[in-house]
Amino acid sequence: MDANREARAIAASLPFDQFSSGLDGSLVTPTDDAYGAARRVWNGMVNEYPAAIAYCESTADVRASVAFAREHDVDLTVRSGGHSVSGASVASGALVVDCSRMEWVRVDPDGRTARVGPGATWGTVDRATQSFGLATPGGVFSDTGVAGLTLGGGTGYLSPKHGFTADNLRSVDVVTGEGERVTAGPDQHSDLFWAARGGGTPGVVTAFEFDLHPLDHDxxxxxxxxxxxxxxxxxxxxxxxxxxxxxxxxxxxxxxxxxxxxxxxxxxxxxxxxxxxxxxxxxxxxxxxxxxxxxxxxxxxxxxxxxxxxxxxxxxxxxxxxxxxxxxxxxxxxxxxxxxxxxxxxxxxxxxxxxxxxxxxxxxxxxxxxxxxxxxxxxxxxxxxxxxxxxxxxxxxxxxxxxxxxxxxxxxxxxxxxxxxxxxxxxxxxxxxxxDVYATHADRLRRVRERYDPAGVFRYERE
Ligand SMILES: Cc1cc2nc3c(=O)[nH]c(=O)nc-3n(C[C@H](O)[C@H](O)[C@H](O)COP(=O)(O)OP(=O)(O)OC[C@H]3O[C@@H](n4cnc5c(N)ncnc54)[C@H](O)[C@@H]3O)c2cc1C
Structure with a gap:
């Protein structure tokens, strides 16, 4: 069976109507007109046919998606900016948790921090932080997602001065593979926080908190x-x-x-x-x-x-x-x-x-x-x-x-x-x-994944 027909068959076998009626956002399945565009990502080489794409608008939507994938034993991928070079955020037959609508940035200029929704791109973050003469090191392309880039470490023009993007992370809110909502930082769930600083995360990040630095000149x-x-x-x-x-x-x-x-x-x-x-x-x-x-x-x-x-x-x-x-x-x-x-x-x-x-x-x-x-x-x-x-x-x-x-x-x-x-x-x-990617850190990363996603709900391909 080709991937498209297989995606239709998987979708037809799952109670997606019931699932979508409980979402704040919306669900796109292979029979919808929007499916052709919804399954694509930035890289035209990627040609995957997911069973459905859940456009989440809230943490509740994310939790419902993770619970659905676990309950029905469906593969789950997470997509935010859609700029994964390998296309790891979509996979044939999987449920895609799409966070692109959770796009918001809140800057605290006095505390020099920003809270950022997973759907934000670097263009949005740079505009918001620069209006206060502040910045955090992001990538060099404005449409790239904050989520994928940060969870993969992140290098940019400000990295020699302020480190990898993930080095500037203060905390992340995560819906884990078990469906639990936790905040991870240096003093709480510090193992999950460490993993999120470049190792992906065994869950869906629903908010990032970054340190900001002064940059008030050309x-x-x-x-x-x-x-x-x-x-x-x-x-x-x-x-x-x-x-x-x-x-x-x-x-x-x-x-x-x-x-x-x-x-x-x-x-x-x-x-x-x-x-x-x-x-x-x-x-x-x-x-x-x-x-x-x-x-x-x-x-x-x-x-x-x-x-x-x-x-x-x-x-x-x-x-x-x-x-x-x-x-x-x-x-x-x-x-x-x-x-x-x-x-x-x-x-x-x-x-x-x-x-x-x-x-x-x-x-x-x-x-x-x-x-x-x-x-x-x-x-x-x-x-x-x-x-x-x-x-x-x-x-x-x-x-x-x-x-x-x-x-x-x-x-x-x-x-x-x-x-x-x-x-x-x-x-x-x-x-x-x-x-091959994490070398000496691979074992520690695996242990974090096993702790927060023991059922292996998330796929862990990085590009
Ligand atoms: C044109 C271009 C320029 C780039 N420039 C840079 C650069 O300057 N520096 C740099 O470091 N990288 C750069 N990259 C690489 C980029 O950081 C990665 O491709 C990154 O994964 C893109 O993030 P995204 O959210 O857009 O991707 P997506 O495709 O949405 O996601 C990629 C992966 O991130 C994970 N993920 C995404 N959202 C979440 C979430 N909410 N919770 C948990 N996991 C999640 C998933 O594992 C997913 O497979 C560039 C990529 C492109 C295409």
Missing amino acids: VLYFESWLPVDAASDALRAYREYQGDAPDEACVSPYFAAVPATADFPADRHGEFAFVLSGVYAGDPVAGRDEFAPFIDRADAFAASTDTMAYTDLQTMMDHDFPDGRHYFWKSVPLPELGDDAIDLFADAATNAPSDLSTVVVWPMHGAVERLPDETSPVVGRDAAVVVNVEAAWDDPMATPENVQWVRETCREFRALDSTPGTLPNFAGGSAPDAA
């Missing part, structure tokens, strides 16, 4: 585009720089095809290039000085430097990752940016089957590395950088070669002196082994 963003054959030299310069980089600086080089726009010389359009790019979250004038060696490189064929509001920075990349395209991403943490890794970068990028793909070097200095390893399930705080290999393509027939390029490139980086584990938000694949 930030500086720069880009310098270099020919690929300048990449080795530039990456060596970057390695030197990273050794002493201040917490305000987040320099993240990447490889990408030159866009065919007036900002770039026409004879470079479409060719793979190496880009030095970075953000300075302190005084922009100091940032211009700080980044001068990168900005003023003589071998750059295009360069720009802008000061902008943090909310503008956070939406700058939105058009680069459109909904519905095909994506496959994986990452590898490296303890150092060795010469062998540097050589591999340019090879990997120029071999990408799609010119929409990119290889990104993400820095891991500052607050991220100062926090002890036991702070959260995310491993690799001692890595110098994380390499993200990000394939994007439009033609579904090109899926095998693009997935293979990512896997093969990551295998080659892994074969160097790599750090065990990986960033949960970029783990790749739909069901990676927890030990």
Whole structure:
């Protein structure tokens, strides 16, 4: 039976009418017109047919959904922003607990905290917190969900200064696999709180509470585009720089095809290039000085430097990752940016089957590395950088070669002196082994899951 017919058969066998009549929100099943759109997520490669999607509007709806899944032995996935790269938030035959309507943000400017509903995106949170001159480190794309990103650790431009997103978590309200509603923080259900800081959670988070930090001025963003054959030299310069980089600086080089726009010389359009790019979250004038060696490189064929509001920075990349395209991403943490890794970068990028793909070097200095390893399930705080290999393509027939390029490139980086584990938000694949992602923390995480979800109601795939 194909997945669509199977989803219909499962839905027909379950008392969904009775279940939906008790919801504040609504239920979409395979026979509804809305089903086609409701089953999709950001990544067009994901093509799952859930038995139903429960659009929850309250904690009561979430509890009812968890109880229904447990009682009827239905697989359960949780979706908030729908930007799971692997599509882990939807699965064929499962009940999807969709929290996207629980989108709210309450800022306490005096206490410098924010309470955030699970359906909020980073765009909503950044706008709300910036109206008080405050911020917490989120991702670099405004449509990504706060929920999935935080529960997978979360890296962004403010991470060198303030740590992973999850390091800034004060508490979470969770409906556990047993249907219990608990608040987890450093002093209560501290094991569940630890898991939520990057290890997913054996339950549905219905509220997040974050620490906020002052950010009441513009930030500086720069880009310098270099020919690929300048990449080795530039990456060596970057390695030197990273050794002493201040917490305000987040320099993240990447490889990408030159866009065919007036900002770039026409004879470079479409060719793979190496880009030095970075953000300075302190005084922009100091940032211009700080980044001068990168900005003023003589071998750059295009360069720009802008000061902008943090909310503008956070939406700058939105058009680069459109909904519905095909994506496959994986990452590898490296303890150092060795010469062998540097050589591999340019090879990997120029071999990408799609010119929409990119290889990104993400820095891991500052607050991220100062926090002890036991702070959260995310491993690799001692890595110098994380390499993200990000394939994007439009033609579904090109899926095998693009997935293979990512896997093969990551295998080659892994074969160097790599750090065990990986960033949960970029783990790749739909069901990676927890030990491959969480390494030394995998057992502790399993124990937390067994305690709060003994019946195994939740699926635990991370991307
Ligand atoms: C364009 C783009 C840019 C990105 N940039 C960054 C970045 O800068 N930094 C970074 O760290 N990551 C980044 N990511 C990765 C991103 O953090 C993850 O894909 C994340 O899972 C997305 O969260 P979501 O809520 O949108 O996803 P969803 O698909 O809704 O959920 C993903 C997973 O999170 C869990 N989950 C979601 N909601 C809940 C909940 N309420 N309770 C319990 N579990 C829940 C579930 O396990 C679910 O499978 C990016 C992803 C995309 C697509």
